Amino acid sequence: MDVPQLLEAASLLVPEEIATANDLTVSDIWEYLTQDEWEVAFGLLEELGGVRPLPLAFWEAMGTAAEQLRLERSAAWCHWRSYETRNGVIRADFTLRPAAEGRRRTPVPGPGILRPMWNIGNRTPTGDPVLNIARVWVERAPFLEPGGRAPVRLAPLTPDDWRHLVPGQVITMHEIRSVGGTAVVLEVQRPAPAPTA
Template sequence: MDVPDLLRRAAALIPADARSDAGLSADDVQEYLSYEEWEVALSILEDFDGVQWQTIQYWDLLIAAAQQMWLDRDVAWFQWRRSETLHGLIRADLQLVAPDAGGRRLPVPSNGQLRPLWSLGRPTAEGSADLHIAFIWVESAPEIPPGGYGPIRLLPLTPLHWRRLKPGDVITMYEQRPVAGTATIAQVQLPRSTTG
C-alpha cells in the first residue's frame, strides 16, 4: 500500500465531528491528498488528540506512511501515540531539580528514551517509596534543560498502577538516590476499553 492509500484509510477512520487542534477535519486531509501534499496530510492526521476514537489501526496506518516517507521522528511519535491508545494518556508538568541541588546535569530528551523511576505517592508496606517506571516524552520542546520546567507525557510500563492519578496529583521522579524532579499531573485519560 502506498503513502496516499495509507493516509486515505487513516482519514476514513476519523469521526465526522472530530477536529484537529487547528480545527481541521478528515475532509481537509483528503483535500491535501488530492494535491499530493502527503506531509501536510500526515501532520493534520497526527494533530487529532485523545484516545477515545483513535484505534491501533489508525496509528499503524500513520506509522506505515511515516516509515515509507523516511520520517523517523514521526514514526517514534506515532508508536508512542499507539501505546497511549492501548494504555491511556498521562500528561504532566515536570520541574527538574537544579544540578547544584543534586539534580541531573543533562537535559531530558524529548524523544521518549528516558525512563526514570516514579513514586506515585503510596509507600510500600515497609514504608519505602513504591517506585514505577515510565518513559518521558517532552512536549513542545526539543528537551527540558537541567533544573528546567516543561510539559511531558508519561508512558508507564505498568499502566494499571497509574490509573488512580488525577489532575493536580504530584509524583516524584528518581534516577538515583536524590530526587530528580517532581511532576504535577495535568491530564489522565483512560483507554477506551476501560472507560466503558
C-alpha cells in the same frame, strides 16, 4: 501498504465532523492526498488526531506512514499515541532540578527516550516506597534543560500500577536514589474499552 494507502486508511478513521481550530477537515486532507502531497496530508492528519481521541488503528497506520516517510519524531509520536490509546494518558507539569542541585547535567530528551523511576505513592508491604518506571515525552519541545519546566506525558512500564493517580497529585522522578525532578499530575485518562466483536 504504501504511504498513500496508509494515509487514506487513517483518514477514514477520522469522523467527518472533526475540525481543527483552523477549520481543517478530512475533506481538506483528501485534496492533498489526490495531489500526492503526502507529508502535508500526514501533518494535517496528525493535527486532527489532537482534536479528540481516535482509534488505535488510526495511530498505527500513521506510525507506519511516518516510518515510510522517514519522519522519525512523528513516527515516535504516533507510536506513543498508540501506547496511550491502549493504556491511557498521563500528563503532568514537570520541573527538572537545576544542575547545581541534582546529578543530571544534560537535558532530558523530548521524544520519550528517557525511562526514569518515579515515586507515585506505591509502597511495599513493609511501607517502603516502590519506584515505578515510565518514559517521559516533553510536550512542544525537543528537550528539557536542567532547572527547566514543561508539560510532559508519561508512559508507564506497568500501567496498572499508575491507575490511582489523580490530577493535582505530586510525584517525583528519580534517576538515582535522590529526587531528580517533581511533577504535578495534570490529567489522567483511562484507556477506552476495547470494542466487542
